Amino acid sequence: MRDARDAEDNRLLESGEIDLLLAGWTETIVARCVSKMRGPVGHDVAQVVCLRLWRELKDGKHRDGRWPFRVIVHKVIGFICAGWYEKGWSELELIEIDGPTADDFTGDVELQLTLEEFVASLPPGDGEVAQLWLLEGLEYDQIGARLDKKPNALYQARSRINQRLREWLES
Amino acid sequence: MKATPEHLLDELVDRWAQGAPLDVDELLVRAGPRSDELASLIDAFLQRAPRREPTREALAFVRSLDEPSLLVARQERRLKLDDLVAGLVERLRLPAGASKKVRRYYQQLELGQLDPAGVAASVWIALADLLGRDAKGLAAVPLPAPAAAPMFRVADANTSLFDMVSLSAAAERFEGAESRAPEEPDEVDRLFGVDPSD
Numbered sequence: 001m002r003d004a005r006d007a008e009d010n011r012l013l014e015s016g017e018i019d020l021l022l023a024g025w026t027e028t029i030v031a032r033c034v035s036k037m038r039g040p041v042g043h044d045v046a047q048v049v050c051l052r053l054w055r056e057l058k059d060g061k062h063r064d065g066r067w068p069f070r071v072i073v074h075k076v077i078g079f080i081c082a083g084w085y086e087k088g089w090s091e092l093e094l095i096e097i098d099g100p101t102a103d104d105f106t107g108d109v110e111l112q113l114t115l116e117e118f119v120a121s122l123p124p125g126d127g128e129v130a131q132l133w134l135l136e137g138l139e140y141d142q143i144g145a146r147l148d149k150k151p152n153a154l155y156q157a158r159s160r161i162n163q164r165l166r167e168w169l170e171s
Numbered sequence: 172m173k174a175t176p177e178h179l180l181d182e183l184v185d186r187w188a189q190g191a192p193l194d195v196d197e198l199l200v201r202a203g204p205r206s207d208e209l210a211s212l213i214d215a216f217l218q219r220a221p222r223r224e225p226t227r228e229a230l231a232f233v234r235s236l237d238e239p240s241l242l243v244a245r246q247e248r249r250l251k252l253d254d255l256v257a258g259l260v261e262r263l264r265l266p267a268g269a270s271k272k273v274r275r276y277y278q279q280l281e282l283g284q285l286d287p288a289g290v291a292a293s294v295w296i297a298l299a300d301l302l303g304r305d306a307k308g309l310a311a312v313p314l315p316a317p318a319a320a321p322m323f324r325v326a327d328a329n330t331s332l333f334d335m336v337s338l339s340a341a342a343e344r345f346e347g348a349e350s351r352a353p354e355e356p357d358e359v360d361r362l363f364g365v366d367p368s369d
Contacts, residue, residue, distance in 0.1 A: 005221035023225030023233045027193065032217045034195040035210040042195075044252050044278075051246060054236040074218050084251075115220045137188050162181050169180075169215040 009069040018057040025073050026050060032074075036081040049073075049080050118168050122161065129157045174201050176209035183213055190223060241281040244302045252278070255301055262297035269359050276363040289364020 005024075012021040029049050034042030053076055056062060062072055119130045128147055132138040138146065144154045174182075179198045186193050195213060202209040245255055256274045259265075265273065279285035299305055360367050 009222075019230060019233045020225055023229040024222045026225070026229040026232060028217050028220070028222055031193045031195045032214055035199070035213040035217070038206065038210055039199065040196060047242070048246070050233065051236055051242070054233060058237075070222065118219070134184070134188050137190060139189060162177070162184075165184065165216075166177060166180065166212065169212050169219075 006068040006070065010065050013057075013063050013065070013069065018054075021069065022050065022053055022057060025053075025070075029053075029073065029077060032077050033081060036077070037084065041084075042081075045080055045084055049077055052076055052080065118165065121168075122164065126157050126161050126164075129154065130161050133158070133161070176202055176205050176212060179209050180212045180216070184216065187216075187220060187223075241298075241302070244304055245281070248302055250301065258301045259294070259297050262300060263293060263362060265358065269357075272357075272359045273363075276359065276365060280363070285363065285365070291362045291364070294362050 009021055009024075012018065012024075026046075030043060030046040033046040033049060034040070036042065037045055053073065062069060115134055119127055119135060122130050129143060129149075132143045132146060140154065140158075143149070144151060147154075149157070179202055183193060183195070183198055185191075198213070199206040199210060245252070250258075252274065256270055256277060259273055259277065260267065260270050263273075276285060280287060280290065356365070356367055359365075
């Protein structure tokens with residue numbers, strides 16, 4: 001499943017707006033690197049990930065749309081985090097993403113799992129709340145007003161969604 | 172009392188949904204002994220969540236990646252930060268215990284956060300040796316590091332990740348290491364032209 005951002009990423013790639021493309025991913029990159037590395041060293045790793053991706057984009061890689069750019073981002077994060085403490089490892093020796101073995105490229109990147117898919121899997125009432133909360137970024141009060149839900153009902157819906165979300169993330 | 176990973180994940184998701192800074196470092200610290208559990212949940216969430224709109228600061232950061240810099244020179248030599256710091260400590264004949272401070276100051280220099288004019292000649296000589304080129308010329312072109320990029324914040328809402336003073340301070344708090352309030356300049360401060368009382 002490709003999420004709505006994949007199409008926007010492809011558009012930015014095709015139009016050569018690679019700075020905007022990578023800038024849109026930097027927060028995810030930093031946050032994932034910090035969580036994977038379990039602390040501040042993650043910021044160093046994130047810097048290397050950004051530089052690596054920037055160089056590849058500047059070299060014209062990844063423009064064939066074979067993989068959503070998010071898959072490439074997550075793969076590079078995984079690769080660099082995994083190798084960071086290995087003796088003799090260099091982040092420059094990255095797998096050849098566009099090479100002949102690219103069919104196996106996604107590896108541990110869960111291409112099919114997106115937040116949109118999660119929201120779509122929820123029962124209608126909770127799905128509406130999750131759509132407004134997770135995908136449209138509305139705040140608690142705004143969601144209540146939009147769906148005409150009382151605070152208590154909204155609170156219960158959020159609790160159910162949170163529980164389902166954690167189960168989904170751990171699955 | 173430490174918050175549970177479940178509550179902290181909910182907090183992260185809220186921040187993410189509302190476009191607020193994620194501050195993963197701070198959440199991990201708050202998770203205490205359950206930080207691994209929280210980190211796994213956060214990682215899984217971010218791997219599945221769509222990206223957000225780029226900020227002006229993030230765009231400035233990405234564009235700065237084209238600038239000739241100490242970072243690029245280090246990358247070209249395939250030197251990790253810790254390797255370079257170890258090389259500096261050795262060449263400057265500093266005690267091994269100075270590594271943490273050297274690392275912090277070097278990062279500030281690399282990211283344009285430290286005035287290269289105050290850095291001692293012996294540091295430039297050591298860097299030139301390690302990087303194979305005139306390092307001072309590279310440091311003179313500071314990265315236009317984002318002033319307050321949300322994704323680079325540590326724990327203080329008014330600082331950025333690329334403000335490595337804050338980053339290092341957070342790391343030191345996290346590890347419970349190093350002195351809390353350095354007063355007198357030591358050899359490392361002198362070499363990097365830093366007045367710790369500032």
